[in-house]
Amino acid sequence: MIEVKNLHKSFGDAHILKGISNTFEQGKTNLIIGQSGSGKSVFLKCLLGLYDYEEGSIEYNGEVFANLSEDKKRDMRAKIGMVFQGSALFDSLTIEENVMFPLRMFTKLKKDEMRERASIVLKRVNLEDAHKKMPSEASGGMQKRVAIARAIVNNPKYLFCDEPNSGLDPKTAIVIDNLIHEITEEYNITTVINTHDMNSVMEIGDSIMFLKDGLKAWEGSKKTIFKTDNKIVTDFVYSSNLFKKVREAVLKEQG
Numbered sequence: 001m002i003e004v005k006n007l008h009k010s011f012g013d014a015h016i017l018k019g020i021s022n023t024f025e026q027g028k029t030n031l032i033i034g035q036s037g038s039g040k041s042v043f044l045k046c047l048l049g050l051y052d053y054e055e056g057s058i059e060y061n062g063e064v065f066a067n068l069s070e071d072k073k074r075d076m077r078a079k080i081g082m083v084f085q086g087s088a089l090f091d092s093l094t095i096e097e098n099v100m101f102p103l104r105m106f107t108k109l110k111k112d113e114m115r116e117r118a119s120i121v122l123k124r125v126n127l128e129d130a131h132k133k134m135p136s137e138a139s140g141g142m143q144k145r146v147a148i149a150r151a152i153v154n155n156p157k158y159l160f161c162d163e164p165n166s167g168l169d170p171k172t173a174i175v176i177d178n179l180i181h182e183i184t185e186e187y188n189i190t191t192v193i194n195t196h197d198m199n200s201v202m203e204i205g206d207s208i209m210f211l212k213d214g215l216k217a218w219e220g221s222k223k224t225i226f227k228t229d230n231k232i233v234t235d236f237v238y239s240s241n242l243f244k245k246v247r248e249a250v251l252k253e254q255g
Contacts, residue, residue, distance in 0.1 A: 081151030
C-alpha cells in the first residue's frame with residue numbers, strides 16, 4: 001500500500017500539486033486520470049522519488065520515503081518496477097539483457113540465475129522465444145511486454161506504469177491492460193498507472209483518482225465512474241460519444 005498525505009509541489013511560482021491525499025491499495029490496479037496539465041506526471045514522479053516536494057508525505061507500507069537513509073532508499077527502489085511510456089528499452093542490448101538489467105543493478109545473483117529469472121518472466125508475458133532478439137526486431141506490443149517483464153523481474157512490491165498503452169492499437173492495448181491487471185493480482189503488487197485511456201479505465205480501473213488543476217477532483221472505480229454526477233469527471237469521460245452511450249446503457253440497466 002502507498003499512502004499520500006497532503007502533497008504539495010511547485011516549480012517556482014507555479015503550484016502544480018495542491019494538497020493531494022490518496023491511498024493506493026495492494027493487489028489492485030490504481031489509475032490516475034486527468035487532462036494534460038492536471039499534474040499526473042509530476043505526481044507520479046513524486047511517488048517515484050524523482051521530485052522533492054515542499055509539503056506532505058509519501059509512505060510505502062508505513063515507511064516515509066523522504067525520511068529514509070540513502071541505503072534504505074536504494075533498498076526501496078529495488079522493490080519498485082517501472083513501465084515507461086515509450087518502453088525505454090536499451091537498443092544495444094538483447095531482450096534478455098534488457099530484462100536482466102534491474103537484476104544487475106540491485107542483486108548479486110550469478111549470471112545463470114539472472115538468465116533463469118529473465119526466462120521465467122519472459123515466459124509469463126508470452127515471449128518465450130524472444131531472448132536473443134534485439135528491441136528493433138520487436139513490435140510495439142512486444143516491446144511493451146518486454147518492459148513489463150523487466151519491471152517484474154526483481155519481484156517488486158510496487159509497479160508504476162506511465163501511459164502503458166501509448167502508441168498501441170486498441171486490440172494490443174487491451175492485451176497490455178489485461179496483462180498488467182493479471183500480474184498485479186498474481187504478484188499482489190501495489191500498481192499505479194498514469195493514463196488518459198478511457199478503455200483502460202473500463203477494463204482495469206479497480207481504483208481511480210481523477211486530477212484537475214493539481215487537485216483530486218474525484219475518486220472511485222470503473223463501476224462508479226459511470227454513475228457520478230461530478231461535472232468535471234463527466235466532461236472528461238464523456239467527451240467521446242461512445243462513452244456517453246455506455247453510460248446511458250449502464251444507467252438504463254440499473255433502472
